Amino acid sequence: DQQVKQNxxxxxxxxxxxxxxxxxxxxxxxxxxxxxxxxxAEGPTFLISxxxxxxxxxxxxxxxxxxxxxxxxxLHIVPSQPGDSAVYFCAANPGxxxxxxxxxxxxxxxxx
Amino acid sequence: NAGVMQNxxxxxxxxxxxxxLRCSPMKGHSHVYWYRQLPEEGLKFMVYxxxxxxxxxxxxxxxxxxxxxxxxxxxxxxxxxxxxxxxAAYFCASSPxxxxxxxxxxxxxxxxxxxx
Numbered sequence: 685d686q687q688v689k690q691n692x693x694x695x696x697x698x699x700x701x702x703x704x705x706x707x708x709x710x711x712x713x714x715x716x717x718x719x720x721x722x723x724x725a726e727g728p729t730f731l732i733s734x735x736x737x738x739x740x741x742x743x744x745x746x747x748x749x750x751x752x753x754x755x756x757x758x759l760h761i762v763p764s765q766p767g768d769s770a771v772y773f774c775a776a777n778p779g780x781x782x783x784x785x786x787x788x789x790x791x792x793x794x795x796x
Numbered sequence: 797n798a799g800v801m802q803n804x805x806x807x808x809x810x811x812x813x814x815x816x817l818r819c820s821p822m823k824g825h826s827h828v829y830w831y832r833q834l835p836e837e838g839l840k841f842m843v844y845x846x847x848x849x850x851x852x853x854x855x856x857x858x859x860x861x862x863x864x865x866x867x868x869x870x871x872x873x874x875x876x877x878x879x880x881x882x883x884a885a886y887f888c889a890s891s892p893x894x895x896x897x898x899x900x901x902x903x904x905x906x907x908x909x910x911x912x
Contacts, residue, residue, distance in 0.1 A: 727905045773838060783844055792864055
C-alpha cells in the first residue's frame with residue numbers, strides 16, 4: 685500500500701529552466717509534507733517542508749505547493765542548476781506521529 | 797555541530813551471521829529513527845526510539861531484527877542470522893522533538909549492508 689507516490693521515476697531539465705517534481709498521497713491523516721534530496725552513497729538531506737494549513741512555502745530557488753483537495757504536492761526548482769541533479773524524495777507524516785512515509789523518488793538530471 | 801553519525805558505512809556479512817549497525821544522533825537530539833532502503837525503492841520506516849524506550853516498531857520485521865537506544869551510547873540496530881534479502885542501505889535519522897517545529901528529521905550517511 686503505497687501511501688505516498690511519485691509517479692515519475694526520472695526527469696531531465698535544461699540548466700536555467702524550471703524543474704517540477706510531483707507527489708501524490710492517499711492518507712488524509714498526513715499533516716506535514718517534506719522534500720528530501722539524496723545523492724548516491726549519502727543520506728537524504730532536508731530541502732523544504734509544508735504544513736497542511738498552508739498551500740505554498742518558498743525558500744530561495746525551492747517552492748513547494750500543496751493542493752489538499754487533490755492530495756497532491758509539487759516541488760518547483762527555479763532556476764535549475766547542474767548541482768541539483770539528484771534523487772528527490774517526497775515524505776509525509778501525521779501531526780501526532782513521527783515516522784515519515786516516503787515516496788519512491790524522482791531522479792532529476794539537470795543538463796547543460 | 798556534528799551531524800548524525802553511522803558506522804560502519806559498509807558491512808559485509810555471510811548468511812547466518814549477525815549484523816550490528818550503530819547510530820549516534822545529532823547533539824541535543826533524543827529521538828532516533830531507523831529506515832531501510834532496498835535497491836530502486838524509497839525509504840521504509842522500521843523503528844522509532846527515544847532513550848531506553850521503543851516508541852514505534854511497526855515497520856520492523858517480527859523476527860531477527862531488534863533495536864535499542866541505551867541511556868549511554870549509540871542506538872544499535874541488530875539483525876540476527878542475516879539473509880540475502882537483508883541487503884540494503886540502512887539509514888538512521890534523529891530529531892529534537894516530535895511536537896511543534898516542522899517534524900524535520902536529520903539523516904545520517906547510511907550503512908550499506910551486503911549479505912553474501
